[in-house]
Amino acid sequence: MNTLxxxxxxxxxxxxxxxxxxxxxFAHLDLVELWRYRATLWRKVTQKVRIQYDDMWLGLFWxxxxxxxxxxxxxxxxxxxxxxxxxQIPYVLYVYSGLVAWFYFTEVSTSVAMSLFxxxxxxxxxxxPRLISPLSHLFGETYTLALAxxxxxxxxxxxxxxxxWNLLLLPxxxxxxxxxxxxxxxxxSSLILVSRDWERMLQVSLSFGLWVSPVLYSVxxxxxxxxxxxxxNPIGGSxxxxxxxxxxxxxxxxxxxxYASVFSVVLAGIGLVMFQRSERNLADRL
Amino acid sequence: MTDAISIxxxxxxxxxxxxxxxxxxxxxxxxxxxxxxxxxxxYRLEPADARAPQAGLLQPFAWLLRRGTAAPGKDFWALHGxxxxxxxxxxxxxxxxxxxxxxxxxxxxxxxxxxxxGEARLRGRLTSLLEVGTGFxxxxxxxxxxxxxxxxxxxxxxxxxxxxxxxxxxxxxxxRFIDMRVKHYSKGMRVRLAFSVAAHLDADILLLDExxxxxxxxxxxxxxxxxxxxxxxxxxxxxxxxDLSSVTRFCExxxxxxxxxxxxxxxxxxxxxxxxxxxxxxxRARRANPGPLxxxxxxxxxxxxxxxxxxxxxxxxxxxxxxxxxxxMVTAGVIDGHGRSLKVATxxxxxxxxxxxxxxxGGKVILxxxxxxxxxxxxxxxxxxxxxxxxxxxxxxxxxxxxxxxPPHLFNVGLVRVTVSLTTPASGKLERHxxxxxxxxxxxxxxxxxxxxxxxxxxxxxxxxxPLLDWETIRLG
Numbered sequence: 001m002n003t004l005x006x007x008x009x010x011x012x013x014x015x016x017x018x019x020x021x022x023x024x025x026f027a028h029l030d031l032v033e034l035w036r037y038r039a040t041l042w043r044k045v046t047q048k049v050r051i052q053y054d055d056m057w058l059g060l061f062w063x064x065x066x067x068x069x070x071x072x073x074x075x076x077x078x079x080x081x082x083x084x085x086x087x088q089i090p091y092v093l094y095v096y097s098g099l100v101a102w103f104y105f106t107e108v109s110t111s112v113a114m115s116l117f118x119x120x121x122x123x124x125x126x127x128x129p130r131l132i133s134p135l136s137h138l139f140g141e142t143y144t145l146a147l148a149x150x151x152x153x154x155x156x157x158x159x160x161x162x163x164x165w166n167l168l169l170l171p172x173x174x175x176x177x178x179x180x181x182x183x184x185x186x187x188x189s190s191l192i193l194v195s196r197d198w199e200r201m202l203q204v205s206l207s208f209g210l211w212v213s214p215v216l217y218s219v220x221x222x223x224x225x226x227x228x229x230x231x232x233n234p235i236g237g238s239x240x241x242x243x244x245x246x247x248x249x250x251x252x253x254x255x256x257x258x259y260a261s262v263f264s265v266v267l268a269g270i271g272l273v274m275f276q277r278s279e280r281n282l283a284d285r286l
Numbered sequence: 287m288t289d290a291i292s293i294x295x296x297x298x299x300x301x302x303x304x305x306x307x308x309x310x311x312x313x314x315x316x317x318x319x320x321x322x323x324x325x326x327x328x329y330r331l332e333p334a335d336a337r338a339p340q341a342g343l344l345q346p347f348a349w350l351l352r353r354g355t356a357a358p359g360k361d362f363w364a365l366h367g368x369x370x371x372x373x374x375x376x377x378x379x380x381x382x383x384x385x386x387x388x389x390x391x392x393x394x395x396x397x398x399x400x401x402x403x404g405e406a407r408l409r410g411r412l413t414s415l416l417e418v419g420t421g422f423x424x425x426x427x428x429x430x431x432x433x434x435x436x437x438x439x440x441x442x443x444x445x446x447x448x449x450x451x452x453x454x455x456x457x458x459x460x461x462r463f464i465d466m467r468v469k470h471y472s473k474g475m476r477v478r479l480a481f482s483v484a485a486h487l488d489a490d491i492l493l494l495d496e497x498x499x500x501x502x503x504x505x506x507x508x509x510x511x512x513x514x515x516x517x518x519x520x521x522x523x524x525x526x527x528x529d530l531s532s533v534t535r536f537c538e539x540x541x542x543x544x545x546x547x548x549x550x551x552x553x554x555x556x557x558x559x560x561x562x563x564x565x566x567x568x569x570r571a572r573r574a575n576p577g578p579l580x581x582x583x584x585x586x587x588x589x590x591x592x593x594x595x596x597x598x599x600x601x602x603x604x605x606x607x608x609x610x611x612x613x614x615m616v617t618a619g620v621i622d623g624h625g626r627s628l629k630v631a632t633x634x635x636x637x638x639x640x641x642x643x644x645x646x647x648g649g650k651v652i653l654x655x656x657x658x659x660x661x662x663x664x665x666x667x668x669x670x671x672x673x674x675x676x677x678x679x680x681x682x683x684x685x686x687x688x689x690x691x692x693p694p695h696l697f698n699v700g701l702v703r704v705t706v707s708l709t710t711p712a713s714g715k716l717e718r719h720x721x722x723x724x725x726x727x728x729x730x731x732x733x734x735x736x737x738x739x740x741x742x743x744x745x746x747x748x749x750x751x752x753p754l755l756d757w758e759t760i761r762l763g
Contacts, residue, residue: 020407022402042443
């Protein structure tokens with residue numbers, strides 16, 4: 001029987017015990033506990049979705065409206081101006097797939113960035129694995145992504161653009177995109193806690209990011225000597241890889257995506273450490 | 287293992303350490319629910335300029351710029367080397383002044399705050415009723431909030447579903463509202479539903495604050511019943527309160543925290559007696575020697591006197607103290623039914639005021655008398671020996687012992703000060719031989735769980751005394 005060892009000053013080890021100790025300097029990822037709290041995570045995700053979309057069908061409309069409106073604007077703009085975009089597949093498909101992924105990235109990173117700030121009251125009062133807070137935003141936004149993908153599938157069928165074997169890489173690309181957004185979000189979440197100015201900073205960076213990422217135009221538009229610099233933006237590699245996974249006529253950008261993946265993992269790691277530190281400071285505030 | 291004393295070894299000089307050794311820690315064969323070792327928490331009080339707003343975007347990196355130059359923040363140990371064990375099913379009260387570290391300890395145990403040093407081990411599910419209703423979301427329905435809230439306490443969906451009806455039933459929230467958004471609820475409904483969720487979580491360890499009762503009187507009563515029910519079923523409870531009598535009501539053991547350390551750990555009646563003593567001593571010291579900022583104490587109104595200066599009148603004015611002494615008081619004190627000295631009595635306990643006195647000269651009737659005062663010097667009652675035989679017969683010289691037995695269920699909770707006297711009834715006036723204004727004092731506290739008392743299910747009852755009456759209600763029409 002597992003009894004705590006009284007008197008010797010040491011307590012015996014037991015799997016079911018909750019041990020409370022001073023935190024270490026680095027990130028601590030207790031996946032077992034996270035799994036135990038999966039119901040909480042699930043509740044928080046559905047709560048987020050429920051709050052976002054009062055009505056399921058209207059929800060579908062909202063999820064899709066923004067990328068579709070932007071697609072229409074840019075489609076008209078390109079046709080009227082005869083502007084070069086360097087896109088090999090139907091432009092509508094290219095822009096729509098890029099926008100859906102881009103909006104997913106911005107939504108996840110901003111809502112993850114605000115997660116500590118929003119849940120501060122809760123964190124100071126109730127215990128739950130703190131990662132649940134950003135993770136719920138990450139997964140909650142995935143629902144919007146899924147909704148927005150429905151028109152994409154419809155368009156792909158109607159344009160006759162089908163995926164090839166690279167489709168098998170789609171989950172990996174999505175996970176990489178999630179990690180990247182999670183990393184950006186968690187890093188900003190701890191910065192925002194100290195100064196709200198970082199919230200503006202994130203918004204400005206993201207609106208700038210749309211123009212320096214291959215969302216509305218192709219990488220082919222970038223002069224050769226700047227291509228490397230251009231792809232230093234990890235979103236570039238993600239978007240190229242995503243489209244290559246969706247459309248058979250595009251080549252998979254192995255190098256750029258490998259770079260983006262490494263970048264994302266490192267960023268998510270840094271984000272995790274920063275998040276946990278800020279979360280502890282938050283609870284410590286008297 | 288140490289089976290005695292947990293008096294804080296390094297207690298602050300202002301705090302007395304002369305309390306008797308008290309057996310505290312549970313015996314080794316009991317299964318532990320909570321084990322705490324050298325638990326410490328340091329808060330860093332940032333220097334005032336650290337949160338200066340001008341830094342803006344650079345604020346998060348201020349520590350880089352400031353390193354080495356600015357004065358380091360002051361350290362403040364909210365908890366310092368706290369070690370204790372709590373066995374499964376034990377109910378422990380946590381007492382101490384504001385800022386003694388009670389809240390910090392609870393926050394660490396409920397894993398809201400991380401310790402700076404040391405370790406705590408919990409076995410089983412811990413639920414705190416400290417923050418009822420946090421995490422209720424306006425945009426969700428009552429039903430959804432119940433599930434979210436339960437899941438935050440680690441209760442799965444299936445388990446919550448199984449208890450859902452019970453939770454709603456207990457909360458008294460109308461079933462029509464349960465699928466309505468919480469933002470349309472009244473404050474009372476919200477709080478009741480939230481408490482109901484918390485109260486139905488099957489926790490092994492329960493953290494309770496003194497203000498766990500919410501809502502209207504009827505619901506408060508229900509809360510008390512529920513908590514008492516939870517407490518009775520072999521659950522480990524940590525109960526925080528400033529109200530000492532409710533600690534004795536719920537807990538058999540108490541831990542007294544002072545400046546982040548454990549000062550005393552033992553049976554609650556004894557710890558509370560020591561604590562009450564200490565609080566009285568310091569408040570008296572404060573009164574006697576006010577700080578530079580305190581206003582000078584108001585001069586006592588003429589004709590009124592506090593017991594510290596002159597004895598309050600006993601059995602009317604005009605009594606004279608005999609000179610030379612006819613009798614001499616040897617000891618006077620408070621005892622329980624077994625004749626043991628008593629410092630804390632529960633309301634359901636019989637209390638005896640015991641006198642031992644020497645009658646030096648024969649020939650006079652000697653009547654022992656008592657007066658009992660509240661903590662704020664309000665006379666509760668006076669009583670003398672009324673036995674006819676005794677009143678008539680003069681006492682021979684010798685040593686005598688008299689005990690005045692006070693029946694149970696008479697006192698309200700709080701401090702009782704005892705004045706004893708020895709008098710002789712003389713024609714017209716009393717002849718007083720001796721009067722001891724503060725012969726003894728004792729604390730009256732709430733009866734343990736399950737004992738019927740005049741408190742009923744209320745949190746407190748006003749009044750100097752709190753007799754348990756026989757009630758009778760009949761329907762007349």
